[in-house]
Amino acid sequence: xxxxxxxxxxxxxxxxxxxxxxxxxxxxxxxxxxxxxxxxxxxxxxxxxxxxxxxxxxxxxxxxxxxxxxxxxxxxxxxxxxxxxxxxxxx
Numbered sequence: 001x002x003x004x005x006x007x008x009x010x011x012x013x014x015x016x017x018x019x020x021x022x023x024x025x026x027x028x029x030x031x032x033x034x035x036x037x038x039x040x041x042x043x044x045x046x047x048x049x050x051x052x053x054x055x056x057x058x059x060x061x062x063x064x065x066x067x068x069x070x071x072x073x074x075x076x077x078x079x080x081x082x083x084x085x086x087x088x089x090x091x
Contacts, residue, residue, distance in 0.1 A: 015042070015045070016042050016043060016044060016045060017041070017042065018041075018042050019039050019040065019041055019042070019063075020039075020040055020042060020058070020060065020090055020091075021038045021039055021040075021090070021091040022038055022040055022060075022080075022088045022089065022090060022091065023038070023088065023089045023091050024087065024088060024089075025085075025086070025087055025088060025089055026086060026087045028087050029086075029087030029088045032076070032078075032087070032088075033088075035066060035076075036062035036063070036064065036066050036076045037062060037063050037064055038091075039063040040060035040061060040062060040063065041060060041061050041062075041063065042058055042059070042060055043059045043060060043061050043077070044058070044059035045057075045058055045059075046058075046059075056081065056082060056083060057079050057080065057081050057082075058079070058080050058082060059077065059078075059079050060077070060078060060079075060080060061075040061076065061077045061078075062075050062076040062077075
């Protein structure tokens with residue numbers, strides 16, 4: 001298991017526009033991976049501070065357009081907490 005500060009440094013060195021790989025931990029997470037794939041693009045980073053690692057969050061979007069918004073294919077967006085997300089593990 002990666003320690004919290006190490007995870008922030010590992011994932012925190014990435015920036016908006018870079019890709020992360022996810023692994024599903026729960027049934028919901030595994031279903032999301034099956035539907036949207038393992039590669040997700042970082043679109044926003046919040047709370048990337050070693051002082052308060054519990055606030056570290058990533059807004060990510062799926063690699064493929066899989067959902068629909070007003071009948072137009074769209075990406076899946078979601079916030080994750082890389083250190084302790086209940087549904088996903090950052091690989």
